[in-house]
Amino acid sequence: MELLIIFLIIIGILGLRIVRTKEVGIVERLGKFTRIITPGLNWIIPIIDQVASKVQLRTQSLKMYVDSVSNDNVKVRMGIDVLFYVKEDESLYVLEIDVNFNIISNNILKIDGIDNVIPEESKYFRNIRWSPDGTKAIFWTKDADYNLYIYDLNANPSEVKLLQPGARYANWIEQDKVLFRFENAQAMFTKNISEPPTASPTPLINEEHPAANVPWAQLQPRQ
Secondary structure (H helix, E strand, O other): OHHHHHHHHHHHHHOEEEEOOOEEEEEEEOOEEEEEEOOEEEEOOOOOEEEEEEEEOOOOEEEEEEEEEOOOOOEEEEEEEEEEEEEOOOEEEEEEEEOOOOEEEEEEOEEOOOEEOOOOOOOOOOOOEEOOOOOEEEEEEEOOOEEEEEEEOOOOOOEEEEEEEOEEEEEEEEOOEEEEEEOOOOEEEEEEOOOOOOOOOEEOOOOOOOOOOOOHHHHOOOO
């Protein structure tokens, strides 16, 4: 009996997980997504369950609202969080949850619906940024080269598109225009998101401008 009590205590301790404020944890059971855990002290089944990722709600989420009809035919407005999270060595996912953290959808993102995609981690620059109207997001990856991708919430929910090869450190400067460092020129460029990946980006400043020789890092958008 004593051994059983000790065993249960050990299992209980091993299953404890802490999630910080403004974070949620993505829980998988035997490799399959099962639920999310919210800020505070949580418990998962050791060995069977694991926290595959933790998502910062401050930086990787979008709050949106949708109109719905309740069971008694009353029109209500429901808040939804759209979250990005990365499953290590696999791919980027987009997760939709309601205000009670119930799962609405969970989709793996692929480049043109084919290849998995994982944003590069950056210590000094937030690499996933929503557009001003919250319908699109941009991020870059690092494989053999840098590539800047765009995600459209209103298009295919499981697909991202290449926006600019050789680009990183991107941010929105208008609803339909982004600013980024273009590695080939080691300078800052802009591009309209409606342009194809093959279209040449526009230099942020021309060679005659007084700031033409200013280090590119000083021209980054404010955080």
